[in-house]
Amino acid sequence: MKIDAQHDFGTRECPGCACEVPANSNRCPICGYAFPARAGLQRGLPWIVAGLLALLLLPLLLSLAAR
Template sequence: MKIDPHAKFPTRECPGCAVEVPANENRCPVCGYEFPARGPLHRNLVWLVLLMLALLLIPLLLSMR
């Protein structure tokens, strides 16, 4: 397996100084801004909202027949 040394990895912009920071870093190397951690609670909340939307839309779609 070859690794491309020129591959672009995901980045995000630091809100403190607008520098592009690798997405896997939690702190900006320039200004020290700490990105908030997205833990399991955030992930579970997203799935819960999607499930609730699906449960609301399925009966609506079935009643349109």
């Protein structure tokens, strides 16, 4: 079974040459523009972990402070 990646992921407009390029490619095949890595989740993940740690540690710190 052949999967057509271009149809699965759609296209997006290249900021460099305004051409439609496959959305799953990280470099424009026409002008060579390198798209920034999709780091939405990867950028947010450390903050989510930090937030969860803070939520876990905050009651502990408060209980220690109340002592």
